[in-house]
Amino acid sequence: MTTSSHQPPRPARSGRVRAAAAAATVALLAAVAGCSLLGGGDDDVTTPRVAAADERTDEPGGTLRALSLGPVLTWDPQRIAARDDAAFAGRTFLRTLTAYQPSTDTRNQSRLVGDLATDTGTPNEDLTAWSFTLREDIAWQDGSPVTCEDVKYGISRTFATDVISGGSTDALAVLAVEKLPDGRSLYRGPYAAVTAASAAAGVDSFDRAVSCRGTTITFTLASPVGDFNEMVTQPAFAPVKKSADKRGDGTFAVFSNGPYQLSAPWRPSTGGSWVRNPHWKSTSDEVRQGYPDRIEYVEGIETQTVAQQIMADGDNARAAVSLGSAPPAIQQHIVTVDSLSDRAVTAGTGLVDYLVPNVRSAVFASVEARQALAVATNRAAYVTALGGAGTGRPAPSLIPEVLPAHHDENPLASGDRGDPDAAKALLGKAGLTIPVPIRVAYRSSPVADKAMAALVAGWTDAGFAPTLSPLEDEYFSTIAQPAAATAYDVFWSNWAPAWASASTILPALFDSTVNLSGGGPGRDYGYFADPGVDTEIARIGTIADRGEREKAWAALDVRLQTLGAYVGLAERRSLYIAGSDVRNLSANEVIGGVVEFADIAVRR
Known part of the structure; x- marks a missing residue:
């Protein structure tokens, strides 16, 4: 039960001229370095660890510079949608009832702890009520x-x-707030x-x-909601002091209860300075260390420029960290030069690309034909075209590696490179005549065009005759229209999950009771409907034990x-680099594969 939305990477704001100049700069950098550019996609490509090799410190103080392309769209807790903004806010100025504890071990990053609350909450027997007790000694920036x-x-x-909104x-x-007949x-x-x-009745109901x-x-x-205590890690469940609420004018207003507060109003497209909240107490916070005295958040700098400045390690970059991933063209240089790789980290973002066979298509009405598409798909080629191992990892499952429900089962046993012969056999079982024409819709971009084109060879070898249909504007709203069901065979x-549970993935995408209607497929773009799956989704949501619940999600994913x-x-x-x-320096995969600001520090 979730309202998660698609979380694509933010689009670059550069035009053709700037892109050409950037490409020339990257080529020059590679030539000087004497190394090959990332993009080979080999399985053994070296990537940095999730925590940097540089020594740790527990000493507070210093100024950290956080460099980003941006833009931040809002710091209002109930308006924040971008996962990277939510992660930064949640580690610096915004506390929620529960939170995921920082860890340099990805196996522990999904550990839930009390944040504003003393523990992770207490449900009633049927999971229809949850109670949380707030900690003492937690204060707003005005001391209240x-x-x-x-x-x-x-x-x-x-x-x-x-x-x-947002x-x-x-x-x-x-x-359990009453609704009007129209659903509001x-x-x-x-x-x-x-x-x-x-x-008045609405107020009473709330x-x-x-x-x-x-x-x-x-x-x-x-x-019943078995993981409600994880749902409340989202900024939308954060407190707001009524007297400090700016209502419609509060897009960038910050009233902090965390270790940092803004020293002056936020400047959109420029940034702001975060200084210590004098009323924050580390003794009442088991999530955040708050080591730097000050964080200078600078936005509006191209991602490649940020990476190159920090790689050069000049006076203004030694205490800086990139908030955007280094461009693929220079990642190989970073990971193969010890002095750079020691201060770089990489992380899975939780954002998974996937394909949806359209079960209303004549081609994919049968399960064998859908299996054939899966078996014919060369994920390794797709990752290579994205930019290589630093930009993605082959993923047969929608459940990211860091989530408790992740599993290593690949039930169709096709491997990352696909199996054209096995796919052909499945097409035969489906009763289809080779070659099988399929129309594939995708959201167009220069990188996506290459990545989708990389899939064509494997599909063709397997007996499909694919036609790629790049769509540019309003992609997701376009494929959610009923007309798309007759126009395309694959989407x-x-x-990306909203919190560390597959409950924010599988129900949202494959529960036909909440997706399919006369108005369209919702998020179930392929119109997949299976009563047994719907029943199992409902059952899993009522499992109280987290471990058992996530095992059940894993089994349903298979x-x-x-x-x-x-x-x-x-x-x-x-991939992030720091001075x-x-x-x-570390990255946290469970909150979006972002730089972990709960623990970061600066050498003084």
């Missing part, structure tokens, strides 16, 4: 305490959909005038669903792959 009412008020803002709407979906919430948020009887008793907040849910898509519901392609990767004075 963070209260249960502040958490409740923050969540109430999500319901003000006429004022607050962020997660999971609160609207799961809280009876409660209209904290800004609506309570004049009519229906408006007050019953989210209630405070001293320092304990209790949520009553419309149906490219991507997806079932979906076997049925040919989707074909996994690659999990995207990011020689940056310490404790």
Whole structure:
């Protein structure tokens, strides 16, 4: 049960002239370095570790420069949608009831701990109510305490959909707040005038669903949610102090309860300076270390320029870290030069590219034909065309490696490079005559054009006759239209989890009860519908034990792959580099494969 949205990488803002100049610079850099450019896609390409090799420090102080292309669209908790912005906010100024504990070991990055709350919450027996008790000694930047009412008020803002938009709407979906016949919430948020009887009833309904008793907040849910305590790690569930709420004018307003606060108003497309919140106490925070005295966040710098400045390690770059992944063309240089690789890290982002066979297509109506597409798909070639091992890793599953539900089963046993002969045999079982024409829709970009073209050879060898259909504008809304079901046989898509559970992946994409309607396929672009799968999705959501629940999601994922519901392609990767004075550099895969600001430090 989730409202996660597609999380594609932010588009570069450069034009043809700038791109040409960048390419020339990269070529010159490679020539000087005497190394080959990344892009071979070999399985043994060296990539940096998730934590840098430079020595650690526990000494506070210094100024860290965070360099980014940007732009940050908002710092409002209930408006934040971008995963990298949510990760930065959640480690610097914005605390939630629970959080994922930082770790340099990816196996531990999905460990949930209490953040504002003393623990990870207590559900009732049927998982329809959750209670959290707030810690003591947590304060806003003005010294006032963070209260249960502040958490409740923050969540109430999500319901003000006429004022607050862009962020997660999971609160609207799961809280037991009455709805109108058209599906809208009876409660209209904290800004609506309570004049009519229906408006007052909406307030009463919200007050019953989210209630405070001293320092304990209790949520009553419309149906069981086994991982609600993970759902509340999202910024949309963060507290907001009512007296500091800027409402419609608060896009970049920050009122901190974390280790840092803005020293002056945020400057869009330029950035801002984060300084210590004097009222934050490390003793009440088991997530954040808050080592630097100051973080200078600078946006508006091209990603390649950022990487080159930090690689050069000049005076203004020794205490700097890149917030964008280094371009593929210079990644090989970074990972093969010891002095650079020692201060670089790489991480899976959780964003998985995949293909969706259209079951309403005459070609893919049978499971054997869908299996044939999966078996014929050369994921290794796709990753090579993306830019190589630093930009992605072959992924037969939609469940990223860092999630507890991840598994290594590949039920169709095709391997990363595909098996054309086995695919041909499956097409024969499907009763299809070779060559089998298929129309493949995908979101066009220079990199995507190359990556999709790299799949054609394997499909052709297997007996398909593919026609690629690049779409540029409004891609996802286009393929969600009913007309797309008769225009295309296969759709490219991507997806990232909203928190560390497959509950934010498989139900959102393959539960036909919430996706398929006369208006279109929702996120289930291939119109996959299986009553047994729908029943299992509902059952898994009621499993209380996290370990058992995620095992069940893993088993369901194997079932979906076997049925040919989707074909996994690659999990995207990011590579970050820091200056020689940056310490404790690591990347966190569970919150989006981003630089971990909870632990980063600067050598003084």
